[in-house]
Amino acid sequence: MRRVRYEHSGGPEVLFHEEVPVPEPGEGKLLVRAEAVGITLPVVRKVRESGRPVPLGGEVAGEVVRAGKGVHGYAPGDRVTGLCFGHGYAQYALLRAAMASRIPADATARDAVALVRSGVVALGALEAARPERGESVLVTAAASGVGHLALQLARLRGASRVVAAVGDPAKAGFVRSLGADAVVTYGQESWGEPVDIVLDAVGGALLTPAVKALAPGGRLVAYSSGGGTIEAYDLLVGGRSAIGFQVAMVARNRPRRYAAWIEDLWRLFGEGALRPAVHAEFALEDAARAHATIEDRANRGKVVLMVR
Structure with missing residues (x-):
């Protein structure tokens, strides 16, 4: 599979692509075929400032491929979104099932990464x-x-x-x-x-x-x-x-409240009362341009990688 990473700190120019094996979902995790990835400012800052490279995590939305041991309530084919703490800029990503949520049938992966994590x-x-x-x-x-x-x-x-x-x-x-x-x-x-x-x-x-x-x-x-x-x-x-x-503290310590917030966000979205805006879509291979948009403070709304 394709993924994006970096080996030393710097600007968007340090990002590069590589081919790696598809990961296996460990206990409590979901393997998701990514459709959309939301870019976050903390991740952009880490690339610029971190002394050692860290995985490019982010908001991922897509389709469940496999569920790891101990995961209940999700099956292959389910459409979910959640925060990836590992390598999220990739064709396949691992999500913690406890922090994942379903995407309504009338919403897209693009909607999900623009709405859920930022909205929560x-x-x-x-x-x-x-x-x-x-x-x-x-x-x-x-x-x-x-x-x-x-x-x-x-x-x-x-x-x-x-x-x-x-x-x-x-x-x-x-x-x-x-x-x-x-x-x-x-x-x-x-x-x-x-x-x-x-x-x-x-x-x-x-x-x-x-x-x-x-x-x-x-x-x-x-x-x-x-x-x-x-x-x-x-x-x-x-x-x-x-x-x-x-x-993250709410998600870990008060999961019912976390889930209620997500439910509330989807309700407001379905009613047309809450309008998530996507500033731009970039291909996975154009992750550097997506980061540059965030660094330049040019975005009006969410910046999204579309994984095709």
Whole structure:
């Protein structure tokens, strides 16, 4: 089978293709013939920054070929999606059955990788803030695969005002089309009227203005892999709080909640209330171009590899 990997850190140019045997599913895993793979910013960052090569994981959707020992409820031919922690940029990938979910009959693999994982992160981060109807929400990286869904979910959960924060003002039209009431850019001195909730996917130096954008009693939910620090004094002023969110912990420790989130996302998708956007599709062989799109912050929605 074909797969993509790298041997040393760098930009998209370090990715290359190779032919390897199809893997065998171990205990608790599914072997899936991939149809679509979602590119994530954490994986792109690992290629650029990691000292040692790691497998290119990601959101995979496709058809079950074989189930490993101890797997129940899945059979060959079932269409599933899930997060691959091993080699996901490949014709065949291994998924943990516990973190896999079925794709509805009226949805495509492309829909699945644009909706499920990014949607679970967006929905989980929003719920971590314990939003109340009528509160205001600001989303950073609002045009990203997660951010563009978070904008819509905030509105669906009763936000009175939704603010999109982006790095490029050219993305304003895209985020407004998804329901953003206002758009701010990272370099602005002020992000406007304070908000009750900030959902931050950027981290780093952006944490300081994100905290300062909070109204008294406001909550910042950080789910970025970008690191960064928050000054305790900035939280003390106005009684603000910061919350860390990691979806993998929910999947492991609260599987029923994780499954309920996925069910909710598919319901909203089926009703036409939640619209996952795919910025571009690339062939597996064009993974380098897909990574370049993410690194350039050019995407409006999800970037997807289609495996043919």
